Amino acid sequence: MASTPALRSQGLLVGYGESAATAVCPPIDVSVPPGAGLAVVGANGSGKSTFLRAVVGLLAPLGGKVEVFGREVDEREAEFRSAVATVMDEDAAFPALTVREHLLLLARGHGVAKASDLVTELVDEFGLGERQRAMPAALSSGQRRRMLLAAAFVRPRKLLVLDEPEQRLDAGMRDRLVTRLRAERAAGVTVVMATHDPALVGAASHALLLTESSVRSTKPAQALAFIEAL
Amino acid sequence: MSPDAPDSPDAPDDLAGVAPSTHPVGSDVPSGAGLRALTRRARKGHGGAPWYKIFGDLYTYVFTAAIAIVVAVQGARLLGGGINTDATSQHAALVDPVWLVLVAALAVVGPTLALLVRLGPVAVGSAGALWWLPTPADRASLLRPTALGWLGLGAGVGGLVGVLIGLVGEPAELPWLALAGVGIGVALVGATILAQTSNASPVRQARHSRLVARFGDALPAVAVLAWLGLALTDPAAPALHPAIVAIPAGVLAVVALVGVLLRVGAIPGAVLRTRGARIGEATTAVLTMDLRALGRALTDAGADVRRRSSSLVTARGRMTAMMTADALLLARSPGRITNILAATVLPVAVAAAGASPIVTALTLVVGGSLTATALGAGARAGEHAPALDRVLGMSARATRGARVLLAAIVAAVWAAVVLGVLAVLLAGGFGISWLALALAVAPGLAGTGIITAYRRTPDWSKPLVITPQGAYPPDLFSAVALGPALALVTVLPAAVALVVGPAVVLVQIQVVLSAILVLVALHVRGVQKPGQPTGLMARAQAQAEQQQAKQPPRR
Known part of the structure; x- marks a missing residue:
């Protein structure tokens, strides 16, 4: 018996209006098995982030449906929030909490055992060891991005949704992120990411090409060619 | 393992020790209240205000609220007395x-x-x-x-x-x-x-x-x-x-x-x-x-509202394009249209309810203030995002001129309707003097709207005024009161006319006042020379660069 897909969308229409006519791209049909990596690729405004927002339950579909582990997306369910880790294009923090405390807060919020040890590992991995006691206002834009990315790995997850994770990262950090995402997939975590970075696309097993007029499931190699042609 | 277990030698204690919730996800997951408590505890770990400071703030707020309530209660008592007295009087x-x-x-x-x-x-x-x-x-x-x-x-x-x-x-x-x-x-x-x-x-x-x-x-x-x-x-x-x-x-x-x-x-x-x-x-x-x-x-200005595109047929040049854009903005702002409607009906309703001409005149001032604020919508949008104005390539003065012109046209309609009805109710007829007064007050209201929209924001870099309720920039009061104060000055001759009749001298004063307000509205202060930095940060950076340039180079 085939296992339940980690992510499946059927005739999914996404957009910021109220009717199907306001959808930003054609219907999206995709099925991602557990442990796979899906790179969502497309030009600016093609609907990549909008699709991811629908996947994580921040945007209701205009048509069709989207399921995560066989259940229709509803971020109000605790089980959903516990399974899906996201890093979207958002940047906010409590001004009076340090980097370490933010990560610790999220870890404990998810009931992580040995939270402090895990946070110590992650601040080192994401190059924040020296800045772990710093307040968010004292961080550079790239360091804040690292903190937000580390937040996705400090908690339990079965599906990892990343919106252009390469943004504001230096080349070294991007390489480490690619390695980390490969390790996540090897551990059974499904990765879905919108990206323009060829190295990150290389870490995926599937690709979804979005344009205003078409949506195509394909191989990462073809997605790389698509990115180069953009 | 419980979340407060000492899982690391340097584990901070301030994020530990939250009672697990009964949530089905996992026994170690804190409740939402627990999450808030975790955050609060971590925040406290970095100091926070001492108890006497909190007590002092609390005292100030309670004291201020008490004064406000006493004033409101006293006002209500006076109003109650006034209504009861009125009920037995001839008026x-x-x-x-x-x-x-x-x-x-x-x-x-x-x-x-x-x-x-x-x-x-x-x-x-x-x-x-x-x-x-x-x-x-x-x-x-x-x-x-x-x-x-x-x-x-x-x-x-x-x-x-x-x-x-x-x-x-x-x-x-x-x-x-x-x-x-x-x-x-x-x-x-x-x-x-x-x-x-x-x-x-x-x-x-x-x-x-x-x-x-x-x-x-x-x-x-x-x-x-x-x-x-x-x-x-x-x-x-x-x-x-x-x-x-x-x-x-x-x-x-x-x-x-x-x-x-x-x-x-x-x-x-x-x-x-x-x-x-x-x-x-x-x-x-x-x-x-x-x-x-x-x-x-507090309005729907930032809402993602989609509308059918207008064909903008009245935009025949830069000036009319600016006026068309402002007119469209006003027409698409139901709140502002409602305010103009309320500003039209309010003085009329007060006069029809049998209020004295003085009270009616006061409501005319309120109506004028509401109308002027609504008419400054385009200018406020332009002040917020000047890049949109720049694409038309007009001078700042011409931009303001276009805005004053459109606002004056709308204000003329408002003033003619309001003063026309009030003249019939209070003076028994609407003559040429009232019409002249209405046309004279309109540019003044337009000028008021534009001046208020382009007013300076309070300057926090100046020495602050310390009050029991906190520290404020010295020009805060003028920034808050500018609109109503200008509206009062603008509508004053028309308001006086409601009490004493539309004398020629009042029309003359109204014309002079409106002319002054229009001139002030068209005045553009502090025009930057090309290349000159604008804004606090840019100026600070320019000063730092100048100082650095003066220093001898290090060897």
Whole structure:
């Protein structure tokens, strides 16, 4: 018996209006098995982030449906929030909490055992060891991005949704992120990411090409060619 | 393993020791309240205000609130005395006090409702959205403190309004009116919170909220129209005992309270985020005392509303393009149209209700101020995003000229209608003098709107004025009072004409005043030379670079 897909969308229409006519791209049909990596690729405004927002339950579909582990997306369910880790294009923090405390807060919020040890590992991995006691206002834009990315790995997850994770990262950090995402997939975590970075696309097993007029499931190699042609 | 286990030698203690919730996800997951407690504890670990500072702040707030309540109560008592006296005098008000209370309640409930749905009311700030909402912690206990805070505020404000209305009327009815106020306040807040829990998509919820907010915006105008209708028809006031309102309001309040406690956890994350962003924007505007930003935060200016594109047929050149854009902005702002409508009806309703010419003149000033503010919409948008004006390639003076011209045309219509009706009601006819006065006041109102829109924001770099309520920039009062003060000066000759008649000298004074205001509106201060830095940060950077250039190079 085939296992339940980690992510499946059927005739999914996404957009910021109220009717199907306001959808930003054609219907999206995709099925991602557990442990796979899906790179969502497309030009600016093609609907990549909008699709991811629908996947994580921040945007209701205009048509069709989207399921995560066989259940229709509803971020109000605790089980959903516990399974899906996201890093979207958002940047906010409590001004009076340090980097370490933010990560610790999220870890404990998810009931992580040995939270402090895990946070110590992650601040080192994401190059924040020296800045772990710093307040968010004292961080550079790239360091804040690292903190937000580390937040996705400090908690339990079965599906990892990343919106252009390469943004504001230096080349070294991007390489480490690619390695980390490969390790996540090897551990059974499904990765879905919108990206323009060829190295990150290389870490995926599937690709979804979005344009205003078409949506195509394909191989990462073809997605790389698509990115180069953009 | 429990979350407070010493899992690392240097583990900070301030994030440990939260009781696990009974949530099915996992026994170690804290409750939403626990998550708040974790954050609070970590924050405290970095100092925070000492108890005497908190006590001092609390004392100041309580003291200020007490003074405000005493002033309001005294005002209500005076008003009550005035109404009771009027009722027995020859110049009795044509509108019964019971009607007045109902109309006033309508005028208060509308904006309150609009404010509530625009702000949330239940919301989570941007940090909470990113660090609390993704956890499996139960959302109900996370949101309950916020929801209860809003319900408490609704009860407090409603109760206070009830008491103030009670002081105007019969003392025996005061407890019932207070209870009715509390009930209506809680029910209103509860209903808006329950609306947030709807299963409608966030986009649809936003559209519903916008509709409700616009309905609330329109209620004061409806109240003014109702007042006019009551003044003209003089119906008998209903024999309404406050208990008839208080008991159902109390029941509704209990239902709303229970509903909120049970359902608050069902508010979608997207709704909490968008409303949190709106509250953040409004809070920043209040803290920086930027009234224009506050106006944007509390209106639908930032809403993602899509409309059919206009063909812009009246845009035949740069000047007309600017005027067309401003006219379109005004036409697409139902709140501003409502304000102009209310500003038109208010003085007429007051005059029709039998008020003295002096009171009517005062409401004309209020109406003029509302109209001038509405007419400055385009200029405020231009001040907020000057890049949009720049694309037309007009000089700053010509840009303002186009804006004054459009605003003057609209103001002329407003002034002609209002002064025309008032002249018929108070002076027995609308002659050429009144028409001249109306046409003369219009450019002044337009100038007022434009001057107010382009006024300087309070300068926080100057020495601050220290008051018991906090430190404020010295030009804060002028920034707040500029609009109403200019409106008063602009409409003064027309207002005097309502009392003494439209003398030629008043028309002349009006023409001179309007000319001065238009000239001031067209004046562009502090024009930057090309390459000269603008803004605090840019200037500071330029100064630093200049100082660096003066220093001898290091070897």
